[in-house]
Amino acid sequence: MNVIETRDLSIGYGRKTVMDSLAFDVRVGEVLCLLGPNGGGKTTLFKTLLGLLPPLSGQVRVLGESITGWSRLAFAQRVAYMPQAHAGVFPFTVSEIVLMGRTARIGRFAIPSRHDRKIAAGCLEMLGIAHLGECIYTAISGGERQLALIARALAQQPAVLVMDEPTASLDFGNQIRILGHIDRLRNQGITILMSTHQPEHALRVADRIALLAPGSIAGIGAPKDIATPDKLAALYGVTEDEITAYLPARALPN
Amino acid sequence: MSAKNAALPPVPAYLLALLGIVAIFMAAFAFGKYPVSPSNLLRSAIARLTGGSAGLPEAIEIVIWNIRLPRVVAGMLVGAALAAAGAAYQNMFRNPLVSPDILGVSAGAGFGATLGIFFGFSLVAIQITAFVFGLAAVGIVYGISGLVRRHDPVLVLVLAGVTVGALFGAGVSLFKILSDPHSQQLSSITFWLLGSLNGINSRDLASAAPLVLIGLVPMVLLRWRVNLLSLPDEEAAALGVDVARLRLVLIVAATLVTATIVSIAGIVGWVGLVVPHAARFLVGPNFSRLLPASLLLGAGFVVGTDVLARTLVVIELPLGIVTAMVGAPFFLYLLAHTGKTE
Numbered sequence: 333m334n335v336i337e338t339r340d341l342s343i344g345y346g347r348k349t350v351m352d353s354l355a356f357d358v359r360v361g362e363v364l365c366l367l368g369p370n371g372g373g374k375t376t377l378f379k380t381l382l383g384l385l386p387p388l389s390g391q392v393r394v395l396g397e398s399i400t401g402w403s404r405l406a407f408a409q410r411v412a413y414m415p416q417a418h419a420g421v422f423p424f425t426v427s428e429i430v431l432m433g434r435t436a437r438i439g440r441f442a443i444p445s446r447h448d449r450k451i452a453a454g455c456l457e458m459l460g461i462a463h464l465g466e467c468i469y470t471a472i473s474g475g476e477r478q479l480a481l482i483a484r485a486l487a488q489q490p491a492v493l494v495m496d497e498p499t500a501s502l503d504f505g506n507q508i509r510i511l512g513h514i515d516r517l518r519n520q521g522i523t524i525l526m527s528t529h530q531p532e533h534a535l536r537v538a539d540r541i542a543l544l545a546p547g548s549i550a551g552i553g554a555p556k557d558i559a560t561p562d563k564l565a566a567l568y569g570v571t572e573d574e575i576t577a578y579l580p581a582r583a584l585p586n
Numbered sequence: 587m588s589a590k591n592a593a594l595p596p597v598p599a600y601l602l603a604l605l606g607i608v609a610i611f612m613a614a615f616a617f618g619k620y621p622v623s624p625s626n627l628l629r630s631a632i633a634r635l636t637g638g639s640a641g642l643p644e645a646i647e648i649v650i651w652n653i654r655l656p657r658v659v660a661g662m663l664v665g666a667a668l669a670a671a672g673a674a675y676q677n678m679f680r681n682p683l684v685s686p687d688i689l690g691v692s693a694g695a696g697f698g699a700t701l702g703i704f705f706g707f708s709l710v711a712i713q714i715t716a717f718v719f720g721l722a723a724v725g726i727v728y729g730i731s732g733l734v735r736r737h738d739p740v741l742v743l744v745l746a747g748v749t750v751g752a753l754f755g756a757g758v759s760l761f762k763i764l765s766d767p768h769s770q771q772l773s774s775i776t777f778w779l780l781g782s783l784n785g786i787n788s789r790d791l792a793s794a795a796p797l798v799l800i801g802l803v804p805m806v807l808l809r810w811r812v813n814l815l816s817l818p819d820e821e822a823a824a825l826g827v828d829v830a831r832l833r834l835v836l837i838v839a840a841t842l843v844t845a846t847i848v849s850i851a852g853i854v855g856w857v858g859l860v861v862p863h864a865a866r867f868l869v870g871p872n873f874s875r876l877l878p879a880s881l882l883l884g885a886g887f888v889v890g891t892d893v894l895a896r897t898l899v900v901i902e903l904p905l906g907i908v909t910a911m912v913g914a915p916f917f918l919y920l921l922a923h924t925g926k927t928e
Contacts, residue, residue: 382824408826415821421680422816422871432814436826443810443874488825 333360334393335492335523336381336411341390343373343380349388350376356542356552358492358525363518365534366527367559368544369568374527377544378494381525383407395491408436412490416500417477420470426480427465430455433487448487455483458520459513475506482513486522493517495526499533511536531559532579543567603868603879607886614658614889617897620649660786661889664851665861667798669884671840672858673865673876674805678815678836679728681740682866685859686844688744690751692855694723695841695848696779697754700761702849703775709793713849719754720845724837726750781854781906783892790850801843804835809874812836816871854888854906856913861887863920887912 334357342352351373358364366374379385381392383402392399394410412433420429433455434448444452456462459479464472469480478498485493498514499507514524514537528534534541535555542552545567551558561575568575615622626642630650633640640647672685679689686692698719702712730746731739758779765771778785805812811832814822819829847854865879888909895908 379820382820384820384823404823404828405826408824411824413821413824415818415824418818420816421682422677422866424813424816424871428813428870428872432817432825435811435814438810440811441807484825 334358335360335395336525337391337393337396339391339393341380341392342388343376343385344388345376345385351544351547351549352388352390354390354549356549358523359540361518361521361523362539363514363524363526363537365538365541366525366544367529367531367534367541367564367567368527369546372544372546374544375496378413378496378527381494382411382413405436408488408490410491412485412488412493414478414481414485414493414495414498416496417474417481419477423468423470425465426456426461426467426469426472426476427452429469429480430483430487433484436488451489452483452487455486456480458486458517459483473506475502475509478502478506478510479513482510482517486517492523492525495524497527497529499528499530507533531564535559600879600882603882603886607882607889610886610890610893611658614661614893615650615654617893618654620645620653622646622650622654626650656786656788656791657783657892658889660783660791660851661892662885663791663795663798664783664847664854665857665884665886665888666881667801667843667847667884668854668857669861669865669880669887670802670805670877671843673862673873673880674812674836674840675858676862677812677871677873677876678833678840679743680816680818681743682863683740683744683859684747685856685862686840687751687853687855687858689747690723690727690749690754691720691841691844692848692853692858693751693754693758695720695845696853697723697757698845699778699849699852700758700775703771703778704761704765709790709849713793713797713846716849717842717845720841720848721838723750723754724841728837777904778852779906780904781852781909782895782904783851783888784902786850794846794850797846798843801839801846804839805873805877808832808836809877812873813871852904852906854909856909856917857884857888860913860917860920863917867920867923 336358338354338356341354342349343354344350366377368374376385380387383399383404399407430452431444431448434444434452438444438448453462453465456465459482461476461479461483464476464480469477472480482498499510502510511533514526518524518537538555540553541555541558543550543558543563550567551563561572564575565572612624612627615627616624626646627650629640630642630647668686675684675686675689676682695716698715698717699712702715707715727743727746727750731743734742762772762775765775811827814825814827815829815833822829844858861884862876862880865876865883869875869879888905891908891912892905894912895903895905898908
């Protein structure tokens with residue numbers, strides 16, 4: 333069973349095709365990690381899957397249904413997006429930020445109910461930040477904001493969680509912490525599609541890895557088959573020796 | 587526990603605001619050329635309600651019902667409306683520094699209304715031209731901020747607003763020069779540009795209040811979703827909001843409210859900037875609480891400053907001058923204060 337299926341998909345902006353002939357699936361309950369150089373099309377792909385950018389041609393199916401003609405609401409109920417954290421403008425509390433994830437689940441003119449607040453509180457709990465609920469979102473640390481944004485995405489109760497470089501711009505401890513949370517979410521059956529610039533992070537949490545070379549997918553499969561020094565070297569345009577010298581031997585598959 | 591706190595409005599803050607409004611309301615009657623004491627006010631009100639006689643001099647009755655009351659109601663309407671519009675603009679443009687004044691809406695609506703006065707339009711027609719030009723102003727400002735992507739968007743929005751506002755201001759000055767100095771036209775344009783509750787009669791109120799209410803309806807209905815507009819557009823979209831449509835609805839609503847007020851009271855500055863700030867400081871940024879708090883504080887702020895405008899010196903000062911004198915230092919204080927805590 334697949335959460336997302338793409339067939340013969342080409343994506344891009346207007347006349348500019350960024351990737352074409354895409355045909356990959358995101359399976360239920362897996363963590364699929366996208367690796368690739370900047371400009372490889374990760375952001376374009378995410379935007380397309382979130383319905384923020386129409387596909388140029390081809391098919392995207394979410395839970396077996398074609399996304400053509402879906403409303404914003406329909407997308408938000410199935411695909412949740414965890415963006416890279418930003419400070420925000422107004423001093424909302426962390427609880428309020430997480431409650432915003434309930435927007436797609438309540439009426440157009442409604443405000444979140446007690447039930448929604450319970451769900452939001454549960455999501456905070458799940459990420460171990462229940463104590464931050466009443467803190468001001470603009471005043472907490474970058475790592476805590478990242479966790480709050482994951483909680484908000486979970487509050488959408490989506491079929492799949494799309495994470496855009498969840499470990500970017502975090503210190504070492506917070507990177508480890510976020511990866512631990514991703515691992516735990518996976519163990520609870522949540523499907524995750526994420527991108528990262530660090531192969532060792534992909535190796536730490538991914539069930540499968542996809543290599544996004546500019547224009548196409550250079551490979552997709554189990555980490556031990558995909559994140560090999562020769563393939564990473566080709567993907568990033570460096571030598572195999574440089575890869576093995578940089579990544580600790582035990583992180584790499586053998 | 588945390589979720590419960592986030593949901594319940596802070597009752598004491600509302601209670602305090604409500605008490606403050608009642609006090610200002612009383613003060614608005616008690617101060618002026620013909621002071622009306624709270625006890626006389628109460629007696630007259632009870633007499634009106636029960637159909638009896640308050641036993642007060644005729645002059646006091648006239649002051650209460652024909653002079654003060656329309657003026658106090660006008661102040662509440664002007665203040666509540668401008669504060670609500672300001673809160674909505676700040677949220678939807680993700681920018682705590684915008685307001686009907688800074689976005690050029692007031693100047694645009696002012697230009698439209700000046701045009702109407704110059705050509706001797708009826709009040710309804712003046713309201714329509716004010717709305718159209720107010721909408722045009724904010725449309726141009728928003729359009730520019732969409733086109734100029736190389737600079738900080740917050741800065742571009744403010745600068746574009748100031749620029750467009752200055753342009754419409756120049757247009758207003760042009761019509762001032764062109765207008766006939768010997769007729770009422772010039773003085774009415776001038777006085778009205780400084781903002782005043784002086785000329786508002788109950789007929790003006792009756793025509794403005796429904797328009798303000800119509801503008802407030804979408805703000806009330808969409809009070810939760812408005813919050814999401816303060817996120818980056820793509821994030822709000824991914825959370826299920828049709829960003830462009832929601833923003834359009836709110837721009838039209840807030841501009842209708844602003845233009846309606848400009849067409850009856852002129853350009854009363856600072857209310858739309860200062861009051862939402864104070865309200866956010868008291869109840870937080872959640873629009874479902876920020877909106878009622880802004881409405882209450884705005885009503886109190888304008889009625890209060892109008893009392894000052896009437897009583898500070900021998901002649902009556904234009905309201906816009908007093909709101910600026912009170913609003914500007916208050917805004918600077920808020921800037922300094924919030925800078926320290928965050």
